[in-house]
Amino acid sequence: MGSLQQMPPDSKTGWARVSRQLLIILAVTFLVVLLFMAQLTYRYVKLTDQANRSVRSLQSTFELNQELRSGIQEQINMLHRQFETPSPLALHRFSQLNYTLGERHSRYVTLDIGSDERLAVESIRSLQAELGVQGVQIFDHLRRGERGRAVEVIGQVEELAERLEREFELLNRFQVEKLRTVQASVTGSLKRARLSIASLAASLVLVLGLVTLLLRRRILQPLQQLVEASEEIRRGNFAARCPVRRYDEIGQLATSFNFMAESLATSYATLEHEVQARDRLLAALRAEMVQMEAVRALSSLIRGSAYELNNPLTAIAGFAELQKMKVAATRRDADEIRVLDDILAQTDRCRRIISNLLLVAQPAQSQELVVPINTVVEPIAQLREYEMKVNNIRLIREYGTAELLIRAEPYLLRQLVLTLLIAVEQSVRDTAGSGSVTLRTAVSEGRVGIEVFSGSPFPLPREGQPENKSEEVRSSAFPSCSALAQGLHATFVAGSGDEGLFFNVSFPPASEEGLEAAEERNGSLRK
Amino acid sequence: MISYSGRWSILLALVLTVFLYGCQSKPEKAVIGIALSVHNHQAIELAARNINEAGGIDGVPLELVGLEWKFRETVHPSEILEWAERFAAADDLIAVIGHSDSASTLSAAAFYNKHKIPQIVTIATSPAITRVGDWTYRLCLSDAKQGPALARYALDQWGKKRVATFYVNDDYGRGVAQQFEEEVLRQGGTIVTSVMHRNLLKPDDQQLIRYTVERLEKESPPDLYVLFQREEAARWTIETIRGTGSRAGILGGDTLGAPEFIQGYPEAAEGIRFSQFFVPDPASPRASAFVADYRALTGETPGYGQAFAYDAVFLLAEAARSSGYSREGVKSYLDNLISERRIIHGVGGHYTIGADHDGRRDLYIAEARGGGWEVLARLPVD
Numbered sequence: 064m065g066s067l068q069q070m071p072p073d074s075k076t077g078w079a080r081v082s083r084q085l086l087i088i089l090a091v092t093f094l095v096v097l098l099f100m101a102q103l104t105y106r107y108v109k110l111t112d113q114a115n116r117s118v119r120s121l122q123s124t125f126e127l128n129q130e131l132r133s134g135i136q137e138q139i140n141m142l143h144r145q146f147e148t149p150s151p152l153a154l155h156r157f158s159q160l161n162y163t164l165g166e167r168h169s170r171y172v173t174l175d176i177g178s179d180e181r182l183a184v185e186s187i188r189s190l191q192a193e194l195g196v197q198g199v200q201i202f203d204h205l206r207r208g209e210r211g212r213a214v215e216v217i218g219q220v221e222e223l224a225e226r227l228e229r230e231f232e233l234l235n236r237f238q239v240e241k242l243r244t245v246q247a248s249v250t251g252s253l254k255r256a257r258l259s260i261a262s263l264a265a266s267l268v269l270v271l272g273l274v275t276l277l278l279r280r281r282i283l284q285p286l287q288q289l290v291e292a293s294e295e296i297r298r299g300n301f302a303a304r305c306p307v308r309r310y311d312e313i314g315q316l317a318t319s320f321n322f323m324a325e326s327l328a329t330s331y332a333t334l335e336h337e338v339q340a341r342d343r344l345l346a347a348l349r350a351e352m353v354q355m356e357a358v359r360a361l362s363s364l365i366r367g368s369a370y371e372l373n374n375p376l377t378a379i380a381g382f383a384e385l386q387k388m389k390v391a392a393t394r395r396d397a398d399e400i401r402v403l404d405d406i407l408a409q410t411d412r413c414r415r416i417i418s419n420l421l422l423v424a425q426p427a428q429s430q431e432l433v434v435p436i437n438t439v440v441e442p443i444a445q446l447r448e449y450e451m452k453v454n455n456i457r458l459i460r461e462y463g464t465a466e467l468l469i470r471a472e473p474y475l476l477r478q479l480v481l482t483l484l485i486a487v488e489q490s491v492r493d494t495a496g497s498g499s500v501t502l503r504t505a506v507s508e509g510r511v512g513i514e515v516f517s518g519s520p521f522p523l524p525r526e527g528q529p530e531n532k533s534e535e536v537r538s539s540a541f542p543s544c545s546a547l548a549q550g551l552h553a554t555f556v557a558g559s560g561d562e563g564l565f566f567n568v569s570f571p572p573a574s575e576e577g578l579e580a581a582e583e584r585n586g587s588l589r590k
Numbered sequence: 591m592i593s594y595s596g597r598w599s600i601l602l603a604l605v606l607t608v609f610l611y612g613c614q615s616k617p618e619k620a621v622i623g624i625a626l627s628v629h630n631h632q633a634i635e636l637a638a639r640n641i642n643e644a645g646g647i648d649g650v651p652l653e654l655v656g657l658e659w660k661f662r663e664t665v666h667p668s669e670i671l672e673w674a675e676r677f678a679a680a681d682d683l684i685a686v687i688g689h690s691d692s693a694s695t696l697s698a699a700a701f702y703n704k705h706k707i708p709q710i711v712t713i714a715t716s717p718a719i720t721r722v723g724d725w726t727y728r729l730c731l732s733d734a735k736q737g738p739a740l741a742r743y744a745l746d747q748w749g750k751k752r753v754a755t756f757y758v759n760d761d762y763g764r765g766v767a768q769q770f771e772e773e774v775l776r777q778g779g780t781i782v783t784s785v786m787h788r789n790l791l792k793p794d795d796q797q798l799i800r801y802t803v804e805r806l807e808k809e810s811p812p813d814l815y816v817l818f819q820r821e822e823a824a825r826w827t828i829e830t831i832r833g834t835g836s837r838a839g840i841l842g843g844d845t846l847g848a849p850e851f852i853q854g855y856p857e858a859a860e861g862i863r864f865s866q867f868f869v870p871d872p873a874s875p876r877a878s879a880f881v882a883d884y885r886a887l888t889g890e891t892p893g894y895g896q897a898f899a900y901d902a903v904f905l906l907a908e909a910a911r912s913s914g915y916s917r918e919g920v921k922s923y924l925d926n927l928i929s930e931r932r933i934i935h936g937v938g939g940h941y942t943i944g945a946d947h948d949g950r951r952d953l954y955i956a957e958a959r960g961g962g963w964e965v966l967a968r969l970p971v972d
Contacts, residue, residue: 155784158784158786161759161764161786162764162767162768165759165761165764165765165768166718168761169696169716169718169721169761170718171700172696172697172699172700172718172722173700173721173722173723174700175704176700178671178675178701181667181671181697181700181701182667182668182671185667185668185697186667188693192759192760192788193788195759195786196759196786196787196788196794196795197794199785199786199787199798200794200795200798203797203798203801203802206805207801216794
């Protein structure tokens with residue numbers, strides 16, 4: 064996968080988390096609004112209570128004023144009536160009314176009134192007490208027949224009544240003033256409340272702006288960069304990355320994105336490399352297929368030609384034999400007999416070559432058989448030995464025990480061995496011009512193997528171990544061999560070195576017993 | 591670097607320390623405002639001196655303010671309000687004792703209640719006083735108790751039926767006269783006349799009283815004259831009654847039980863009966879000591895006004911000691927007295943304070959004899 068950058072740790076220091084910042088801002092805003100509402104409610108309740116108390120007090124005071132004024136007026140009326148129609152019970156009623164008015168006066172002290180009002184009330188109480196006393200004296204004067212004196216006193220009572228009226232007016236004025244004060248207080252409080260609400264609204268707008276700015280700077284902008292980076296990657300630019308400027312949630316997201324982009328780039332590169340390798344393999348396979356078709360056609364031609372060559376060769380051999388018998392019987396010419404023997408020998412050799420060619424060119428049977436591997440390999444060796452010899456290449460046979468049996472399709476096996484021999488021979492001719500090619504059959508690590516190599520053998524990777532790059536190249540350079548080995552259910556390994564090529568094809572043995580016996584007799588080939 | 595929680599812990603500890611220190615700290619002094627007539631000043635000073643000589647209120651000296659306000663009778667409402675404001679503004683003031691008459695007390699009570707200053711009323715008896723607010727407490731009886739008790743005594747125990755009342759037309763006189771007359775009528779008696787007059791008699795008032803008494807004696811003599819007046823008016827009325835040769839009894843309210851009247855006008859006072867709140871208990875060493883100290887200080891016998899003023903100072907000192915040197919603490923203590931119906935032992939006798947904030951104590955009928963007085967009866971009071 065290549066080297067990917069490590070994910071940064073979850074940082075709780077340095078930059079505060081965006082969620083925490085937002086939470087703090089929202090909590091502070093909520094608290095401020097809550098405090099403001101509490102203060103506003105407190106002010107409202109206080110103001111309402113104050114206004115209610117003032118209104119109640121004013122109402123009670125007005126009612127009390129009215130009761131007292133009417134009571135005092137009633138006392139004055141009683142005095143006037145006493146002048147016109149004297150009554151012995153009038154003094155008692157007057158005294159009782161005086162008690163009542165006294166009680167009403169004492170109710171003033173329970174009202175929430177200011178100092179000025181209280182002084183006015185005290186003045187009213189004093190004047191009313193004086194009026195009561197003078198009223199009793201009027202009754203006394205009238206009882207004694209001192210009408211003139213009574214008239215004089217009633218004049219004083221009238222003056223007292225006027226003074227009382229003035230005091231009541233003064234009290235009334237104080238109370239109206241108080242009402243105006245309460246009204247002004249309410250109006251002022253309402254103005255302050257409106258101002259406070261406007262301030263709160265402005266503050267909320269400010270906070271909203273700040274939050275928006277924060278969202279834009281801390282969240283939206285990084286997200287936009289993330290979107291742009293994603294778009295770049297979608298277009299195929301796997302190098303696109305999102306800048307990581309902080310380690311909050313957005314930073315973590317950007318880091319994760321970059322990590323993912325890096326992984327994607329690496330995966331894509333690997334995939335592309337594999338596709339290219341497959342393409343190359345496919346092209347090679349196609350070439351091999353064409354070649355194999357050609358080989359198949361050539362095999363068919365060889366087979367036909369071989370069959371056709373067999374007849375003249377048989378005839379030549381027959382004629383040569385007959386001529387030899389004739390010469391031996393008649394002329395006994397030794398030179399001629401020797402020539403005829405040579406003809407017979409070459410004819411026999413041609414027959415063997417043809418026989419081998421027929422074996423190689425035999426059509427595929429698509430049927431696996433248990434075959435002795437040496438028996439299958441040897442005709443192929445014989446077939447290529449002559450040409451090698453002509454090219455100064457010596458074929459070395461290192462066959463294992465004759466009982467090495469494998470389960471394989473013989474035609475494919477012969478094709479594979481022939482191909483390997485030709486490949487190694489070609490590599491010797493290309494590199495040194497002459498040398499040796501070794502064909503070896505043996506048992507190795509529980510498998511029956513065929514090895515074809517030039518020069519001395521060199522170590523190969525063990526099965527299951529990763530192959531080095533050169534071997535991989537070599538394996539892929541012989542796709543037809545790989546395909547044939549795959550068709551034979553064999554393991555195919557190719558290698559190269561300074562002295563040429565090396566091929567190893569290993570098969571599972573046809574039977575365990577045969578394998579053990581073979582190992583005991585033959586030992587292992589490449590350990 | 592101190593951590594966030596560490597800083598909070600330190601701040602909390604500091605606040606707790608300051609709070610506990612504030613809870614335990616005592617003021618430099620405890621101040622009581624005195625709004626009583628000059629007759630009561632010496633009893634007040636005696637109480638304060640006794641407390642301070644005993645170490646103050648748990649070490650806090652008691653200080654009195656208002657003693658320079660010397661008045662004998664009623665005062666102008668503006669002066670009352672002026673002094674009430676001075677009391678409210680005084681540092682460390684825990685309560686006010688006063689005022690002496692019902693009219694002044696009513697005028698001031700509204701102010702004290704509005705400013706949440708405990709007010710201890712010692713001798714003003716108008717029923718309206720303790721209806722003003724929760725910050726007003728009274729040590730003496732209300733006229734709502736005294737008036738009916740006097741009426742029942744006059745009719746039931748003294749055997750009088752025809753009653754003539756003379757009263758000063760102010761909150762005191764009107765209040766007690768109305769209560770008395772209503773009870774007389776309820777008990778089957780007769781109010782032959784009810785005369786109101788000014789506190790300081792003018793010739794008109796004197797003429798009215800003289801004519802009324804002469805007319806009554808000529809036409810239908812009452813068997814009891816009841817006087818709800820102050821000293822000067824009472825002296826003049828009694829002399830007028832006796833000047834007609836009347837043999838009717840004379841009954842006075844609590845104002846006539848004061849030494850200022852009995853000792854000031856011994857001839858006029860001789861033989862009259864009056865209601866008396868204060869009867870020194872010879873079995874009480876504290877009461878005896880008070881009487882002795884007061885006599886030694888002034889050369890006069892203390893009356894109920896002096897005794898209740900003395901008790902009021904001690905009551906407030908105890909309140910401050912028990913519940914803190916604050917106005918709220920004093921109120922809390924007094925409210926606890928009411929809720930627990932606790933009996934308070936004063937030099938003026940045992941008493942409680944009822945839920946209506948009025949004192950509950952014994953009421954006596956006494957007769958003035960030779961510049962002094964003798965108790966004739968103890969009246970049951972609800």
